[in-house]
Amino acid sequence: MTEIAKGVHWVGVTDWGIRRFHGHELSVHRGTTYNAFLIKDEKTVLVDTVWGPHADEFLGKLRQLVDPASIDYVVVNHCEPDHSGSLPALMRLCPKATLIVSRGGATSVPGHYHESWPMKTVKTGDRLSIGTRELVFVEATMLHWPDTMFTYVTGANVLMSNDAFGQHYATAFRFNDLVDEEELYEEALKYYANILTPYSDRVLKKIDELVAMNLKIEMIATSHGVLWRKDPLQIVTKYREWATQKPEPRATVIYGTMWNATEHMAKSISEGLGEAGIESKVFNAAISDTNDMMVEIFRSRLIVLGSCTYNNGVLPSVTKTLEELRGLRFKNKIGAAFGSYGWSGESVKLLEEHFEACQIPVAKEGLRVKWQPAQADLDQCRAYGRDLGALVKA
Ligand code: FEO
Secondary structure (H helix, E strand, C coil): CCEEECCEEECCEEECCCCEECCCCEECCCCEEECCEEEECCCEEEECCCCHHHHHHHHHHHHHHCCHHHCCEEEECCCCHHHHCCHHHHHHHCCCCEEEECCCHHHHHHHHHCCCCCEEECCCCCEEECCCCEEEEEECCCCCCCCCEEEEECCCCEEEEECCCCCCCCCCCCEHHHCCHHHHHHHHHHHHHHHHHHHHHHHHHHHHHHHHHCCCCCEEEECCCCEECCCCCHHHHHHHHHHHCCCEEEEEEEEECCCCHHHHHHHHHHHHHHHCCCEEEEEECCCCCHHHHHHHHHHEEEEEEEECCECCECCHHHHHHHHHHHHHCCCCCEEEEEEEECCCCCHHHHHHHHHHHCCCCECCCCEEEECCCCHHHHHHHHHHHHHHHHHHHC
């Protein structure tokens, strides 16, 4: 239980074993942590809990520092169960503690737990004295739930930002300066791309609002992964950059294939992109990690999607990618479609319609090949890739 600042203790749990998160929808190759914090002052405050299956470990850590019955306040920065799941077990031990929730939390907490726990609602700028220090609350609506809130601890100068600035990254270390920086940023970017991208405009506004509040931030204590202790605002700067969604001049090629015809097309298009000086990553949607593909898309100016025609549509493996594209609402992209077919041949048109529905302009009319591509078809795919590469550079 690291004391992260004077009187502020990490009482979280490291989940080394998890590989699928959000009901198996999100891959977490490096595990995760659920960070919760105990503040000991004239009042005793707990900020967030951990996911329910880890409640015993969490409460065991808490008991080493404090009698849970003495807790005065439990701040619920966000009610998603990875942070609030231990509330029922906790509140049985401290039934008189007052929950501090945002206006969004005033509905999400009862909506999840259907309990009549004492509850106080706060809004941005509200302050709560806990003795020698104060808690300052900052609502962070839709980063990434309506209830999301940051809690700042004066004196310690720690911003507890919940999911924002987090990483699904299990480690025995608590601070950014103690871990591999490349791994850390890989996970931070994956987190942003897959969770926060749709709310990028709000991220920019929230950062501006935080800056205007003039809080002296010496540490950002996110709820997943390591805490930003060394140069803590580096991740804020990075979020500003990511939130603008300015893409790199590169491409992501994703395809679904049954008998490799569309795969051959994908590889030739990628070669053509390379001939135009544009780097691309190529993924078979059926066997690739969707969240990793979304990171590549996040970085790329060009998205090239391919599918053979299957039952007058696209392959189910590609449909999952389309759903993510729709939901994550990427900006500043261009798209292109390709695919093989045997008879009806609708897939390319459907992919183009999907791009348009996602407000991703189609950069060049799609490319179709009947049956297996011959050498001339592959040459055409390479030329198509070169043309797309030129459009990326434009
Ligand atoms: Fe880490 Fe939105 O929960």
